[in-house]
Amino acid sequence: MDGILNFLQQLINGLHIGSIYALIALGYTMVYGIVKLINFAHGDIMMMGAYFAFIGLTMIGMPLWLAIIFSMILCAIAGVIIEKIAYKPLRSAPRIWALISAIGVSFFLENLFLLIFKPDPKPFPPMNIKPIRIAGLQISGITIITLLLSFAIMIGLDIFIKSTRTGKAMRAASEDQGAASLMGISVNKTISITFAIGSALGALGGILFAVAYPQIDPYMGVMPGLKAFVAAVLGGIGIIPGAMLGGFLLGIAESLTKGYLSTRWADAVVFGILIVVLLVKPSGILGKNTSEKV
Amino acid sequence: MSLLEINNLSVNFGGIKPVKNFDLTVNDNELVGLIGPNGAGKTTVFNLLTGVYIPTEGSIEIDGENIVGKKPYKIVEHGITRTFQNIRLFKSMTVIDNVKTACHHHMKYSAMDGILRSKKYKDIEIAVEKEAYRLLEIFDMEDLANETSNNLPYGMQRKLEIARALAGKPKLLLLDEPAAGMNPNETLELMETIKMINEKLNVAILLIEHDMSLVMGICQRIVVIDYGKVIARGTPKEIQSNKKVIGAYLGAGA
Amino acid sequence: MIKKFKKSSEATQAAIVFVATFIILFAGIQLGLISSYQTGIIISVLINISLAVSLSLVTGYLGELALGHAGFMAIGAYTAGLITLNINLSPMIAFPFALLIGGLITGLMGIIIGIPALRLRGDYLGIITLGFGEIIRIILNNLTITGGPKGLSGIPKYTNFIWAYWVTTIIVIVIFLLMNSRHGRAINAIRENEIAAESVGIPVAYYKTFAFAVSAFFAGISGGLYAHYLTQLYPKKFDFLYSIEILVIVVLGGMKSLKGTIIAAIILGFASEYLRRYAEYRMIIYSMLLIAIILLKTKGITLKSIKEMILKTLKKNKETSTIEGSE
Numbered sequence: 063m064d065g066i067l068n069f070l071q072q073l074i075n076g077l078h079i080g081s082i083y084a085l086i087a088l089g090y091t092m093v094y095g096i097v098k099l100i101n102f103a104h105g106d107i108m109m110m111g112a113y114f115a116f117i118g119l120t121m122i123g124m125p126l127w128l129a130i131i132f133s134m135i136l137c138a139i140a141g142v143i144i145e146k147i148a149y150k151p152l153r154s155a156p157r158i159w160a161l162i163s164a165i166g167v168s169f170f171l172e173n174l175f176l177l178i179f180k181p182d183p184k185p186f187p188p189m190n191i192k193p194i195r196i197a198g199l200q201i202s203g204i205t206i207i208t209l210l211l212s213f214a215i216m217i218g219l220d221i222f223i224k225s226t227r228t229g230k231a232m233r234a235a236s237e238d239q240g241a242a243s244l245m246g247i248s249v250n251k252t253i254s255i256t257f258a259i260g261s262a263l264g265a266l267g268g269i270l271f272a273v274a275y276p277q278i279d280p281y282m283g284v285m286p287g288l289k290a291f292v293a294a295v296l297g298g299i300g301i302i303p304g305a306m307l308g309g310f311l312l313g314i315a316e317s318l319t320k321g322y323l324s325t326r327w328a329d330a331v332v333f334g335i336l337i338v339v340l341l342v343k344p345s346g347i348l349g350k351n352t353s354e355k356v
Numbered sequence: 357m358s359l360l361e362i363n364n365l366s367v368n369f370g371g372i373k374p375v376k377n378f379d380l381t382v383n384d385n386e387l388v389g390l391i392g393p394n395g396a397g398k399t400t401v402f403n404l405l406t407g408v409y410i411p412t413e414g415s416i417e418i419d420g421e422n423i424v425g426k427k428p429y430k431i432v433e434h435g436i437t438r439t440f441q442n443i444r445l446f447k448s449m450t451v452i453d454n455v456k457t458a459c460h461h462h463m464k465y466s467a468m469d470g471i472l473r474s475k476k477y478k479d480i481e482i483a484v485e486k487e488a489y490r491l492l493e494i495f496d497m498e499d500l501a502n503e504t505s506n507n508l509p510y511g512m513q514r515k516l517e518i519a520r521a522l523a524g525k526p527k528l529l530l531l532d533e534p535a536a537g538m539n540p541n542e543t544l545e546l547m548e549t550i551k552m553i554n555e556k557l558n559v560a561i562l563l564i565e566h567d568m569s570l571v572m573g574i575c576q577r578i579v580v581i582d583y584g585k586v587i588a589r590g591t592p593k594e595i596q597s598n599k600k601v602i603g604a605y606l607g608a609g610a
Numbered sequence: 611m612i613k614k615f616k617k618s619s620e621a622t623q624a625a626i627v628f629v630a631t632f633i634i635l636f637a638g639i640q641l642g643l644i645s646s647y648q649t650g651i652i653i654s655v656l657i658n659i660s661l662a663v664s665l666s667l668v669t670g671y672l673g674e675l676a677l678g679h680a681g682f683m684a685i686g687a688y689t690a691g692l693i694t695l696n697i698n699l700s701p702m703i704a705f706p707f708a709l710l711i712g713g714l715i716t717g718l719m720g721i722i723i724g725i726p727a728l729r730l731r732g733d734y735l736g737i738i739t740l741g742f743g744e745i746i747r748i749i750l751n752n753l754t755i756t757g758g759p760k761g762l763s764g765i766p767k768y769t770n771f772i773w774a775y776w777v778t779t780i781i782v783i784v785i786f787l788l789m790n791s792r793h794g795r796a797i798n799a800i801r802e803n804e805i806a807a808e809s810v811g812i813p814v815a816y817y818k819t820f821a822f823a824v825s826a827f828f829a830g831i832s833g834g835l836y837a838h839y840l841t842q843l844y845p846k847k848f849d850f851l852y853s854i855e856i857l858v859i860v861v862l863g864g865m866k867s868l869k870g871t872i873i874a875a876i877i878l879g880f881a882s883e884y885l886r887r888y889a890e891y892r893m894i895i896y897s898m899l900l901i902a903i904i905l906l907k908t909k910g911i912t913l914k915s916i917k918e919m920i921l922k923t924l925k926k927n928k929e930t931s932t933i934e935g936s937e
Binding site for chain 3: 406408427428429432433437438440444445446447448449453456457458459460461463465467469470471473477481484520521523524
Binding site: 168 | 669673674675677726729730731732733734736737738741744745748854857861890891893894896897898899900901904905907908
């Protein structure tokens with residue numbers, strides 16, 4: 063009985079961190095779907111999200127819900143600005159230039175926040191929510207809120223993509239930018255909106271991460287960002303349900319590794335999953351193989 | 357034994373068969389045309405021939421040897437080179453470097469030879485330089501040898517791609533819509549060039565073209581493909597009056 | 611005399627420049643005009659030149675983003691260091707031997723990692739090489755033979771100006787000779803158009819791995835130089851940050867230009883040394899540089915084009931002043 067309880071506990075932990083990875087992975091996958099670029103700086107947007115919320119909470123005295131909205135809006139704007147300055151001019155340039163630019167942005171953000179906030183980690187204000195006990199399992203309130211919020215957002219995003227005009231425009235532009243623009247879709251606007259939404263989701267992921275692990279520093283986005291990227295690839299890069307699936311799978315894998323092996327191995331397992339996926343089926347679980355026209 | 361023998365070639369892309377039970381033969385020094393409406397599968401045949409796609413059925417034999425499953429660069433060693441529908445030059449390299457690069461597989465010196473500038477290196481590089489210039493002369497492009505290939509006008513870029521394909525010393529040259537985007541004068545010039553390559557350089561040619569004046573003007577034989585299958589074969593005269601061919605191009609009921 | 615210089619072949623020109631620079635610097639050091647502190651900076655710059663030039667093989671000429679270069683450097687550094695720490699031969703034999711073995715082992719790792727990794731495209735290759743770089747660092751951090759986090763120390767200080775200068779010069783020359791042979795043309799062709807390259811008979815997978823392995827080989831040798839200069843190795847130093855610093859040099863140098871890379875390494879090397887008090891801002895400036903250079907490239911503005919513009923303007927001024935002078 064104990065063994066099963068332990069296992070379930072690990073599963074729940076896995077779902078918790080998994081939903082955070084899923085939120086961040088959504089940002090990666092949406093951007094990749096539409097501009098075929100891995101936004102290296104996305105993990106740092108997650109970091110910015112945590113810092114903006116931190117500012118809202120501690121310096122302005124906002125309640126949590128307001129800090130979240132405040133941070134998400136700021137990060138959405140930041141995402142749009144980054145796209146316009148560092149990625150848009152490179153849309154028709156060789157891939158490697160855009161990748162280098164993205165690395166530049168990532169470094170810039172990290173070092174900017176390093177300069178402003180200094181490297182020492184800042185404590186994120188604790189959320190005092192009582193845990194729930196169900197049949198011997200302890201589920202923290204934070205876990206529940208994280209899961210509920212993540213699911214709500216994902217369902218909302220799904221509806222948005224499927225039913226609204228903007229959502230359809232995003233799907234069209236992901237398939238074929240040329241055709242989309244011929245159909246009257248403003249590709250630039252659609253790309254900006256994609257970056258805005260992706261960054262906002264990343265910000266939310268960062269805030270939920272900071273709530274769960276209440277210490278923020280300028281490099282906090284690097285590992286979770288990398289892991290969320292692995293999640294996006296695992297589920298199928300460019301495919302929105304793939305990001306969600308990958309996020310949860312990865313979170314559970316990491317949690318089980320931490321629970322049954324050791325924390326040190328957890329990072330290696332995540333990276334190992336990346337290597338296996340890229341070598342066996344780079345298009346991911348839900349992905350299809352597309353090839354270049356010769 | 358024919359130079360190229362394709363038997364019952366098919367390829368399946370997740371349910372779609374762009375090429376079905378395709379047969380084709382090309383003999384030494386022949387000039388054969390492959391025509392058909394858009395989307396008929398012509399470039400797919402080329403891609404299958406050059407190893408870009410692997411067929412699900414059938415065989416491709418060069419001088420009797422089956423090359424199915426071989427990688428594209430290996431197929432060059434068997435004597436097939438090609439040009440592309442959308443020009444694929446090495447844009448930032450010079451004209452002559454584009455040609456020299458295509459001589460790669462018959463320049464047999466090692467990296468060490470290159471670094472130590474051995475006699476083997478020098479001899480081979482000098483020979484290849486001569487060879488490359490000779491090829492450019494055939495196309496009247498020797499003055500442009502050191503131009504960046506991306507700066508050439510469109511018609512010249514197409515000619516360069518052909519020169520590059522010839523540098524590989526092929527027995528069979530595949531030309532994919534070589535006249536695309538050319539005006540009537542350029543097309544006439546191209547026809548002369550292709551005929552000359554075929555007759556003087558003893559290279560068999562299989563060409564895809566939409567420009568009927570070119571196809572009917574220089575091809576000895578024509579194969580017509582539609583929806584992935586061969587629908588007619590014959591001399592230009594026979595093809596011109598073939599009802600099936602006319603129907604394929606103009607639609608049923610024409 | 612300048613006219614004579616301009617007329618002679620490129621190889622002679624290069625030889626003259628290399629030898630002359632060496633003589634000038636060496637004399638300066640021997641005569642005490644160049645302090646030992648400054649000599650240290652020169653040696654660091656030389657090591658960075660060979661690191662950057664080796665990276666440019668993959669990222670500049672082949673055109674593939676490789677983000678684990680520091681990892682390769684580390685393998686070479688530790689291998690060479692362990693060799694000299696454990697064999698008892700005169701430095702004239704032990705040092706080049708250690709450097710060479712360090713390079714070969716690193717080159718071998720380049721092949722092992724390259725064969726699977728190079729099947730991937732751009733973005734993914736970057737991430738995987740980043741990952742491998744990190745894995746190498748983590749392994750070095752956890753092995754007892756490499757001293758773990760405490761690292762390796764007491765490595766004999768064999769790297770002096772002469773060694774650093776000539777090893778670097780040889781690396782530059784070898785890469786130049788390689789890129790101006792059919793192998794170099796093959797690598798360039800793959801960058802330009804992979805499908806076309808394969809269609810003209812170039813075994814693409816082979817050459818990608820080849821470029822990667824050669825790049826790793828030279829990174830390993832550079833690491834060996836580094837190890838015998840600093841005499842202490844910590845795994846922490848060979849992280850992603852270092853890989854990026856070298857990438858910045860390659861990008862600033864114009865990606866596929868040996869001359870440019872060398873100049874960039876010199877500029878950045880001296881800049882970060884003499885602007886030390888701004889060290890806090892260094893990474894921010896590097897990151898902005900990275901983005902700025904790439905953006906300027908899209909507008910066709912590169913170091914090369916700036917140089918050509920300057921030369922053009924100088925030529926014009928010369929002509930106008932000649933006309934004015936003759937009136």
